Amino acid sequence: MTRNLDNNQQTWEDLARAAQAGDKAAYQTLLREIIPFARSVLVGRLANPSWVDDVVQEVLLSTHKALHTYDPQKPFKPWLISIINFRRSDFLRAYYRKSHKKETTLESLDAQTIYVTNDGIEGEWKDVENALDDLPKKQKRIFKMMKIEGYTAKEVAERLDMNESAVKVSAHRTMNKLKQLLGAS
Amino acid sequence: MKKEPHNLESLISELSDQPPMVKRVFKPAALVLPWLIIVAAYLAGVIQFLGLRMDIDTVFYQPLFQFELALLGTIALTASYCAASLSIPDMGGRRWILAIPAMLLAVFVGLMGWYFTGEDFHMPVHAWHHCFSAALLMCFVPIAVLLLLVRKGNTTRPYMMAAMTLLSVSALAWGGMRLSCASGDIGHIFFFHFMPLIILAIIISALARRLYRW
Numbered sequence: 001m002t003r004n005l006d007n008n009q010q011t012w013e014d015l016a017r018a019a020q021a022g023d024k025a026a027y028q029t030l031l032r033e034i035i036p037f038a039r040s041v042l043v044g045r046l047a048n049p050s051w052v053d054d055v056v057q058e059v060l061l062s063t064h065k066a067l068h069t070y071d072p073q074k075p076f077k078p079w080l081i082s083i084i085n086f087r088r089s090d091f092l093r094a095y096y097r098k099s100h101k102k103e104t105t106l107e108s109l110d111a112q113t114i115y116v117t118n119d120g121i122e123g124e125w126k127d128v129e130n131a132l133d134d135l136p137k138k139q140k141r142i143f144k145m146m147k148i149e150g151y152t153a154k155e156v157a158e159r160l161d162m163n164e165s166a167v168k169v170s171a172h173r174t175m176n177k178l179k180q181l182l183g184a185s
Numbered sequence: 186m187k188k189e190p191h192n193l194e195s196l197i198s199e200l201s202d203q204p205p206m207v208k209r210v211f212k213p214a215a216l217v218l219p220w221l222i223i224v225a226a227y228l229a230g231v232i233q234f235l236g237l238r239m240d241i242d243t244v245f246y247q248p249l250f251q252f253e254l255a256l257l258g259t260i261a262l263t264a265s266y267c268a269a270s271l272s273i274p275d276m277g278g279r280r281w282i283l284a285i286p287a288m289l290l291a292v293f294v295g296l297m298g299w300y301f302t303g304e305d306f307h308m309p310v311h312a313w314h315h316c317f318s319a320a321l322l323m324c325f326v327p328i329a330v331l332l333l334l335v336r337k338g339n340t341t342r343p344y345m346m347a348a349m350t351l352l353s354v355s356a357l358a359w360g361g362m363r364l365s366c367a368s369g370d371i372g373h374i375f376f377f378h379f380m381p382l383i384i385l386a387i388i389i390s391a392l393a394r395r396l397y398r399w
Contacts, residue, residue, distance in 0.1 A: 020207035028201035035193060057196060064200045065399055066339035069211040069273045084339035171306035 003121065017072035031060055041084050051091065058087040059078075131181040135174060143174040144168055191296055213269035213277075216334050220265060224278045228361050235319050238367040250363075253296060255327060260289045264353035271346040272338020285346065287350055293356075301371050316366050316377035320364035323358040332396060339399045347393035355382045 012033065018026030038056045046052055062083045070079050132140050142160065145151045146167070153171070157164040209215075244250045264286040270276045331350050340346045362378045389396070 019204050019208070022204050022206045024201050024204055025236060027204040031197045032378055053193065057193060060193065060196055060200065062339070064205060067205045068207045068337050071210050071273075071277060071290060074278055078275040078278055079273075082341045086274065095317070 012076040055091045142170045146171045194296050216269040217265050227326045235365045257356045260356040261353045264349045268349035271340050272335045274341045306352045314377045320381040323353050323361040328354045343397035347389050351386050
């Protein structure tokens with residue numbers, strides 16, 4: 001079901017009012033219509049798209065618990081957005097509290113899959129990978145270690161038995177080359 | 186409510202089977218009013234129990250003292266209203282009201298600074314004074330009742346809620362102490378009037394998320 005934004009707000013207020021009066025159908029419609037909106041708010045604010053539905057689920061439960069605090073005389077959307085942001089913060093807090101307890105070595109860092117790759121930017125990431133493939137093997141290795149895996153220039157130099165400033169120069173040149181290949185201004 | 190991961194459709198069916206019947210929409214004023222009545226009665230009882238300060242007949246008619254009490258009362262009222270408003274997820278679109286108790290607090294801090302300018306700080310000779318327990322006693326019921334009342338709502342800003350609850354209760358306790366203790370010594374006021382409120386603030390802040398979890 002698609003509605004334009006202005007109609008949506010008016011409709012949600014009516015639906016919420018009806019839901020508060022015990023109208024099951026209106027409540028079901030309201031909850032169903034909240035989902036795409038909550039997803040659209042959350043998708044750009046969570047690094048991993050698979051988290052979105054977890055938070056949406058919390059948002060639905062919270063809407064259920066807090067519906068008595070909604071005043072039908074006021075807009076519904078700000079009320080809902082406050083709940084969405086609150087549940088998102090809660091989710092991230094719980095996630096990072098757990099993740100800090102896990103030991104991760106730099107070699108096994110899954111930053112690319114968790115923090116970088118995202119459905120919305122998968123194409124861009126592939127372009128970067130393709131551009132990197134066009135570079136000489138050593139240059140590519142240095143760039144990946146420094147810019148993706150998070151090693152310092154000193155650590156890379158030690159691992160590859162190179163001079164530190166040579167490593168920095170190589171990474172800098174690779175960055176310029178990638179900008180050129182990917183058409184960045 | 187039991188939830189299954191990512192099964193949003195069944196969750197909707199489950200929730201819509203039992204729509205929350207709302208007889209009366211949550212109103213902050215309706216929450217603050219019973220609190221004020223309970224607290225006014227309680228504080229009157231506590232002050233009666235502790236006894237009014239000896240020089241009450243003199244100080245009560247001093248304009249500055251009256252101004253201080255009026256200021257504390259207004260801080261308590263506005264901060265408790267803010268705490269109640271914070272029980273609504275978006276505060277009903279009136280976030281600006283948080284500025285009112287904050288500004289009044291700034292005036293109060295300025296007033297206290299002016300009071301104590303030029304006064305010497307003396308370390309209290311006693312490790313314990315009945316004023317310490319009196320300050321805690323004045324906070325105990327007001328904070329417990331306010332915590333219970335605001336839990337009827339659903340806050341999305343638990344720390345701000347804790348701050349407003351504390352500000353409200355501290356203003357009342359401070360006012361109560363001014364009516365029952367005649368000491369003007371900074372050391373005494375700091376350690377036995379102000380310190381209990383700081384301890385309470387630390388405890389409530391540490392527990393804010395748990396207290397207002399929903």
